[in-house]
Amino acid sequence: MRVLVTGSAGFLGSHICRAFVDAGDDVTGLDTKQTDVSGVKPVIGDFLDAEALSGAVEGQDVVCHVGAVGDVYLAAEQPELAARVNVSGSVNIGLAAQKAGARVVYASTWEVYGEPHYEPVDEAHPCNPDHPYNITKLAGEQMLLAQGKLRELPVVALRLGTAYGSGMRTNSVFEIFIRKAMAGEPLTIQGDGSQGRQFTHASDIGRAFLLAAESDVRGIALNTVSPELTSIKQLAERVIQRYPTKVSFGDPRPGDVPPSYVSAERAEDVLGWKAEMDFEDGMSELLEINRS
Amino acid sequence: MRVLVTGSAGFLGSHICRAFVDAGDDVTGLDTKQTDVSGVKPVIGDFLDAEALSGAVEGQDVVCHVGAVGDVYLAAEQPELAARVNVSGSVNIGLAAQKAGARVVYASTWEVYGEPHYEPVDEAHPCNPDHPYNITKLAGEQMLLAQGKLRELPVVALRLGTAYGSGMRTNSVFEIFIRKAMAGEPLTIQGDGSQGRQFTHASDIGRAFLLAAESDVRGIALNTVSPELTSIKQLAERVIQRYPTKVSFGDPRPGDVPPSYVSAERAEDVLGWKAEMDFEDGMSELLEINRS
Numbered sequence: 001m002r003v004l005v006t007g008s009a010g011f012l013g014s015h016i017c018r019a020f021v022d023a024g025d026d027v028t029g030l031d032t033k034q035t036d037v038s039g040v041k042p043v044i045g046d047f048l049d050a051e052a053l054s055g056a057v058e059g060q061d062v063v064c065h066v067g068a069v070g071d072v073y074l075a076a077e078q079p080e081l082a083a084r085v086n087v088s089g090s091v092n093i094g095l096a097a098q099k100a101g102a103r104v105v106y107a108s109t110w111e112v113y114g115e116p117h118y119e120p121v122d123e124a125h126p127c128n129p130d131h132p133y134n135i136t137k138l139a140g141e142q143m144l145l146a147q148g149k150l151r152e153l154p155v156v157a158l159r160l161g162t163a164y165g166s167g168m169r170t171n172s173v174f175e176i177f178i179r180k181a182m183a184g185e186p187l188t189i190q191g192d193g194s195q196g197r198q199f200t201h202a203s204d205i206g207r208a209f210l211l212a213a214e215s216d217v218r219g220i221a222l223n224t225v226s227p228e229l230t231s232i233k234q235l236a237e238r239v240i241q242r243y244p245t246k247v248s249f250g251d252p253r254p255g256d257v258p259p260s261y262v263s264a265e266r267a268e269d270v271l272g273w274k275a276e277m278d279f280e281d282g283m284s285e286l287l288e289i290n291r292s
Numbered sequence: 293m294r295v296l297v298t299g300s301a302g303f304l305g306s307h308i309c310r311a312f313v314d315a316g317d318d319v320t321g322l323d324t325k326q327t328d329v330s331g332v333k334p335v336i337g338d339f340l341d342a343e344a345l346s347g348a349v350e351g352q353d354v355v356c357h358v359g360a361v362g363d364v365y366l367a368a369e370q371p372e373l374a375a376r377v378n379v380s381g382s383v384n385i386g387l388a389a390q391k392a393g394a395r396v397v398y399a400s401t402w403e404v405y406g407e408p409h410y411e412p413v414d415e416a417h418p419c420n421p422d423h424p425y426n427i428t429k430l431a432g433e434q435m436l437l438a439q440g441k442l443r444e445l446p447v448v449a450l451r452l453g454t455a456y457g458s459g460m461r462t463n464s465v466f467e468i469f470i471r472k473a474m475a476g477e478p479l480t481i482q483g484d485g486s487q488g489r490q491f492t493h494a495s496d497i498g499r500a501f502l503l504a505a506e507s508d509v510r511g512i513a514l515n516t517v518s519p520e521l522t523s524i525k526q527l528a529e530r531v532i533q534r535y536p537t538k539v540s541f542g543d544p545r546p547g548d549v550p551p552s553y554v555s556a557e558r559a560e561d562v563l564g565w566k567a568e569m570d571f572e573d574g575m576s577e578l579l580e581i582n583r584s
Contacts, residue, residue: 076442079435080383087431088375095372126418132438139379139431143371146424150368
């Protein structure tokens with residue numbers, strides 16, 4: 001299988017590249033930065049440039065569209081960038097994939113649901129995003145699915161859980177906690193730390209992309225979320241167990257997405273996917289990465 | 293009150309301009325085409341050009357953001373244009389309005405709801421758009437409301453009913469039927485014509501913008517829809533009553549939005565708005581317009 005991964009130089013993109021390389025696929029990575037994943041053909045380019053994109057998509061069987069403004073703070077600060085990259089960029093992907101006869105697997109997010117009306121949240125739950133990040137990610141998903149319907153384009157959207165693993169952004173709570181604890185500085189939990197998240201390991205997400213790419217389902221969005229619920233307080237405790245330091249509590253972070261328990265049952269039914277990495281093992285791996 | 297209306301050269305924009313001019317407001321019309329509404333200061337410009345927009349918004353009290361890819365066929369054909377104009381364009385409006393300290397009234401659409409889960413559809417009904425037109429219109433609305441929350445920008449979104457009145461697009465079903473009937477050609481109804489629409493007269497929509505601009509409510513979306521339900525068959529019958537011709541039935545149009553009955557009760561509570569023009573009177577006016 002010939003696969004193009006956008007955002008291949010980023011945290012999730014590189015894990016997804018690795019999943020396809022390990023499966024023996026022919027993988028090209030498109031990013032504005034250099035992709036350094038062994039076995040991946042790197043292409044420097046911007047999917048906002050429809051012509052360059054068209055060249056990169058030509059001849060591919062599958063496009064995994066992972067490239068995005070994925071940093072919620074950046075999306076809030078520069079909503080025009082989030083709209084351009086996450087919505088217009090996804091439309092470009094759809095048009096190029098249609099021209100090339102390629103299948104699209106789109107990196108969506110569990111955050112599209114907003115405040116839960118019932119739990120566990122399945123894919124029939126209403127979507128009510130209220131932040132430039134999740135609004136634009138949902139619009140990108142909807143535009144791809146609509147293009148799929150109007151233009152015979154096979155699209156699967158994966159509504160990913162909050163991902164963690166090696167190579168995360170330095171402003172993620174994981175990296176902030178680990179680096180502070182390693183330096184002996186206290187960790188500050190914003191709010192009371194009781195909010196749970198279904199942290200989903202990047203290797204599980206890579207496998208979900210692989211399964212969605214190999215499958216022939218289309219026109220659907222699937223929750224791709226680990227069932228394990230971990231609070232920020234538990235995350236901090238796991239970090240200080242390895243690198244002992246103090247924990248304090250600060251004001252809640254404005255704009256935090258309310259917690260909701262999301263079910264990935266349909267992804268298991270449709271793709272045979274479920275998360276395999278438990279949080280304890282994922283954290284053990286993450287804590288031992290060489291950060292010097 | 294100093295008001296900027298975007299899309300002022302278009303069908304709805306010009307009616308909205310007229311409502312403000314009639315109320316004695318100081319009205320500027322921003323459009324890429326010349327605005328020919330008496331009493332309106334025309335500015336030729338594109339709201340996709342953030343710098344030009346910033347100049348036009350400076351000193352305004354209110355921005356009525358009506359400019360959009362409003363033609364559903366064009367949005368389906370050129371989804372990248374719909375995304376750019378309807379999403380990125382709306383974000384630009386929000387940023388410029390925030391800088392100018394202006395209030396935003398956004399032209400949204402009843403079509404954001406998609407398939408109805410219950411009726412009448414109120415503003416708490418889930419939004420499930422599935423076409424490049426209503427997806428991008430909803431994302432524009434959500435981005436403005438999110439900017440409102442993150443940046444202290446007062447925003448009201450009006451989810452408008454299917455509008456009719458003088459100056460409609462020539463590819464609207466109203467103009468197609470009237471022109472064909474005037475020429476003695478048969479009218480073709482796509483599907484069985486039983487689907488109802490709450491056609492809402494442009495003068496009522498103009499008044500809704502005026503009320504929303506004068507009000508101090510913010511951070512909400514309001515259905516702005518006439519309670520009267522009219523089928524396409526009834527529309528055809530009203531046209532051939534004035535210009536007798538034959539009616540035939542063709543295949544349903546793909547991608548037609550499913551009908552749903554929408555309640556504007558909240559707009560009445562919050563803005564004191566309800567539709568005043570009934571369909572019979574609105575059609576009598578429309579049928580007598582000089583089209584030669």
